Amino acid sequence: MNIVKMIKLISLWITLSILFIAKTNASQLTPMADKSIFEQGYPEPAARYDQALNITELNNVTTRMTGTSPNAIAEFAIHPDTLVNQLALDFSINYSPALLAELSHIKLYLNDYLMATLDLPKQTDTNALNSQQHWSIPLQADVLKDYNQIKYELVGYYTEQCQDDFNKNIWAEISRNSKLNLTYQALSVDSELALLPAPFFYDSLNKMLDLPIVFGQQPSTTTLESAAIVSSWFGQLADWRKSNIKTSINQLPSQHAVVIADNQSRPDFLQHYPLVEKPTVEIISNPKFRYKKILLILGKDEQQVKQAALSLAHASKLMVGRSVEISQPPLIEKRKAYDAPRWITSGETVQFSELISFPDQLQVKGMGSAARSLNLRFAPDLFIWRDQGVDLDLLYRYTPSKSITDTRLNLLINGQFMQGFMLEEYHQDQWNLGNLTIPFAEPTPGESTQSIEIPSFKLSANNVLTFDFSFAIAKSGACSAAPKDSNYGRIDENSSVSLAGYEHYIKMPDLHAFAQSGFPFTKYADLQQTLVLIGKNRSVNEYDLLFNTIAHMSASTGYPASYITIKNDLSDIKADDYDLLIIGQPKSLIKQGSKKSDILISQYKNELNRTLYPGQTEQKVNIELKSRGDLASILSFQSPYDSERTVVALYANSNAGYQLTTEIFQQQESLNKIKGAANVINQYGITHIQTDDNYYVGSLPIHQLIWYHLSDYPVILGLLSVLVLLVLSVIIWRLLKVLTAKRLAEGDE
Known part of the structure; x- marks a missing residue:
């Protein structure tokens, strides 16, 4: 009898346990019916x-x-x-x-x-x-x-x-x-897409973008493309603030974050979230840290996720409400070469009003005011040679006064003094127009020159033009007081900068151009001719490097990477149509057995060997070692598939090494140190290495091309000039001889 009772009790206990578990699961899966508890905010106070x-x-x-x-x-x-x-x-x-x-x-x-x-x-x-x-x-x-x-x-x-x-x-x-x-x-923030990019990014904050991107599992190349597009959009918004994009896999972040997933690859904390049938952009509260928001980029499959990412990057201003569905695949027209929104292109005249960030950016008030600056961004492969320069039409005005003496406006470019203007005591119309040519360093191979009177600078994507009004007061007695805030100076917004018909031609490899502006990948602002090679199942540190590099490029161009291509190998793609960005070791990311993969691996190894052992050849040095320190490198060399294409490779021997490389793109001072054909990076600094294997990308008129490349060889240039004169003399002599014969023939008749 006791045994029967015991069996009944055990059966009852099991039944009650099952019912309790079922009820608990149902409560987790079923949305809360009564949400009045949230009417006055979240039930728990914020810490x-x-x-x-x-x-x-x-x-x-x-x-x-x-x-x-x-x-x-x-x-x-x-x-x-x-x-x-x-x-x-x-x-x-x-x-x-x-x-x-x-x-x-x-x-x-x-x-x-x-x-x-x-x-x-x-x-x-x-x-x-x-x-x-x-x-x-x-x-x-x-x-x-x-x-x-x-x-x-x-x-x-x-x-x-x-x-x-x-x-x-x-x-x-x-x-x-x-x-x-x-x-x-x-503070609790509404789940409202109309607030985008808030709360994930605020342009009022003078600080680096800090954004986690979450995947449910190891992402495919298509999913990586979606994440790169989202990263580029945020990088474009961050601009000079730089970006710190952190990747996590199946982890719930404790801050505002972005989740990119299709119906089959969601993180565990979204497993019970309703599935979608169309590309969807949605914003929800973090299920655990409820004062934080999660931006969902969702789709039924990977292609729909990419469509949602493109819609966010190009139509976020049209999104209203908590969730939007994209009814048709977005059609984004491809960009033309060198038409990046933030670049001043060849032949274009741009007024300062299009370049300033706020109304009084170029105005100073009173003595001791800080200088005012303006960013000028150019394509880094503009061919500016000899005494050529950028035309600057400068219009400025200031407070006239009898007490002003030795007062001037000084102009600096990238911190180097360029020219100064005296401000007159009386200037009735208070307008002064000056034409100024900004000199550029001559890109002659092996030559580095600077003008003493007006220092030259090398053209890059990020140039800072500084205007420094210096007011000096003439004292009339021992008790005279300076009018502290009565002097004004202003650079007028109708001033303009112009690039008059320059060609595009640059000596490569040039990692300085890559570090400053992402060139040559950013030649097309949407990265339509960029192919990223990254191995399968890589570490989150490599994904961090990928996304922060793309964000850095879009910060330069001002446009999202809508057409970036990401692959694990070259088996199904025509490599000569792309500039290649390699992240990681070639053995881990390029499919073996194909001829073009073997060519790229061989050249990669050669360039890496020359970087690690400068001055040596692969035959002379063959060393294998396992270093306990963190080491990274940035290499660039000519593509083995097309002489006009470039390969840039980002390699590290550890996750910490990839983190070191990522930090390079977050610090302008470090970016300025990247140059040449190869750079070795460790925790103590950056060492750059130049190579003699140079090649040129772009085009010039034939006469300018010959003159430029022979400018270092005056004897050959002289002989060529004599030869040209002889040829012209022979042609003219023969022409005159024909004309003479014709006239004599007409006289005989």
């Missing part, structure tokens, strides 16, 4: 975080204040999807012991709202070192915006009589150890 930012981590920081430049500033951005609860400044100021405590003080502003007035106590111990004064000032968080400015204004007096603002006794300096302390928490 609070404390952050301390050193003043050196802020933007546009100036710390020194004087009588003529009394303001010190520091700027910072606040994520629009965060709420700052508390804000405080913890700082020290060192100031002149000559300042009068009764009159001198410092005003502290946040976004032009006065936060505090700081007295400057008299320093009594004149024998001791000048000590700093320390303050902890709470700031009003309710005046914060997306982008904010902290301003210190020195009101300094060294005498009770009339004083000279130019006197060197008036100074104060903010300590570099000062900190901005914040307490903040996340």
